[in-house]
Amino acid sequence: MAEVLIYVDHVDGAVRKPTLELLTLARRLGEPVAVHLGPGAEEAAKVLGEHGATRVLAADAPEFADYLVVPKVAALKAAYDAVSPAAVLVPSSGEGKEIAARLAVRLESGLITDAVDVEPGDEGPVATQSVFAAAYTTRSRITRGTPVITVKPNSAAPEAASAAGTVEQLPVEFDDAARGTKVTSRTPRESTGRPELTEAAIVVSGGRGVNGAENFPVIEALADSLGAAVGASRAAVDAGWYPHSNQVGQTGKSVSPQLYIAAGISGAIQHRAGMQTSKTIVAINKDSEAPIFDLVDYGVVGDLFNVLPQLTEEVKTRKG
Amino acid sequence: MSLRIVVCVKYVPDAAGDREFAEDLTVDREAADGLLSELDEYAVEQALQISEESGDAEVTVVTVGPEDARDAVRKALSMGADKAVHVEDEDIHGSDVAGTSLVLAKAIEKTGYDLVVCGMASTDGTMGVLPAMLAERLGVPQATLLSEVSVADGKVTGRRDGEAATEHLEAALPALVSVTDQSGEARYPSFKGIMAAKKKPVEELDLDDLDLEAEQVGLEGAWTKVEEANERPARTAGTVVKDEGEGGKQLAEFLAGQKLL
């Protein structure tokens, strides 16, 4: 059976959920072979094996942390040469897309980014994408080379599937190009203890209507009662009320949770681009004419400072 | 010698208009008015700031696109760029990012450069991969998705706010950068700038000028194929209630009904 390469997104061996989703999609196309770069391969291999990875090709070298993107491309190319896979799947993060892009050029292969689904087809994998701020859905395939596809988080439910997950060392050589861009310092983002925005099942976002950093605890309190991640519109981020890493939209994160709650957000096209594929959408806004209400499954026209605390209390009571 | 900065700008359909697909499943450029991709204004802005800082630099904007793409070029020139290169050829129509990056690489090599500045993503394709592909093709370091950038002593440095960490990056010139919309608001063209732009040189190039063959680019040369494009059914309007003091409770009721609580 054909093999499919999966690029593993992890933090020191803790595999992130989107990678497990990739494994689920990859199994439709062939036998998943995971590529693990950096520390923690043994730990990761357990989880990867439980989700269907037959082999885990592992490489660790200081270059992966010391230089931007290109060393990882070199490693993925080495894995490609060793495996001759039917397709390469990479999680759709900023970095993942860049790795995939450079690999595609090296392989002279077509590239599809931000797929929300991947299925086998007569002429190779068919990828579904959501385009023009989710106004259209396209189905595309690659017509040249080995398909390289980046897949958005929350595109599939990770399924357990037991496989060997055998760790094999992957030899990688780095040329000068791999050492072109030096990472002179790195400050890891501090964990808030809340779920990752792109992976969360529920997201509660606040916009300009929150009216100040000092009011964001109203959003956070609701999020915490629901076990949700916190998002923000660009207006709230630009005003300095919430970190940019929490921005939802075209130039922020793109989210697709089971439930998206927008409070004090008008629903501009650039914001919608990042949340329109959410399963259920709820909005609270003072203005009954706000465009966000065109999208909602349930909307409340009202003051978020009245509605959210009441909702938070009610959630707490019901969850007991 | 002066610092040669090339900025890649794209002409895109207005996101506020109705964006559609044409019969050949390429973006319909007739359906909506076009403009300079807003995210590329940040690239022009950073290029101009680097140029001003250096005191001895030349900023060239490069675009690959249809005749109307001149509008995008003119906007960048009126912001303050010195000259422009516009690659236009019927055979480029329908190129995917592999084709576009090939054409851009050739045009940029022909122009000559020390620093290439791109936007973080185009507002129509929103792939955000062209800068990485272009760096790969040009064989220069990439310092991408920067929210802060500066050039000194033959090096470019910048800050990248990644998913998991904030990184400071450094690369020797020649190099390629892309900048985010966090890099600083773009300036508005002044009246003087708009008038001056009319006299600035715009070099028109086609595939022949770049030693490229039609089959390397365009719909035929594309390495990907869109097989179907379907308008997503509009979300059916849900229930909207007015808060009369029980709004939060009603909302909880709805969520419980949807098994979301």
Ligand SMILES: Cc1cc2nc3c(=O)[nH]c(=O)nc-3n(C[C@H](O)[C@H](O)[C@H](O)COP(=O)(O)OP(=O)(O)OC[C@H]3O[C@@H](n4cnc5c(N)ncnc54)[C@H](O)[C@@H]3O)c2cc1C
């Ligand atoms: C290139 C580009 C990229 C962009 N990228 C993004 C992006 O990634 N993400 C993003 O979000 N935006 C993005 N934007 C900006 C976008 O166009 C909007 O400006 C932004 O989304 C507006 O944020 P908002 O809805 O919070 O603010 P507003 O549009 O000002 O809306 C605030 C809303 O709050 C309501 N309100 C006020 N007070 C209350 C209250 N007490 N209770 C309830 N409701 C209240 C108001 O009725 C109003 O509807 C981008 C723009 C451009 C040009």
Ligand SMILES: Nc1ncnc2c1ncn2[C@@H]1O[C@H](COP(=O)(O)O)[C@@H](O)[C@H]1O
């Ligand atoms: N046709 C084009 N002409 C010039 N620059 C482009 C073109 N397409 C993309 N770019 C540049 O590449 C960046 C990322 O584009 P993309 O990968 O298409 O999202 C843009 O912000 C531009 O700087």
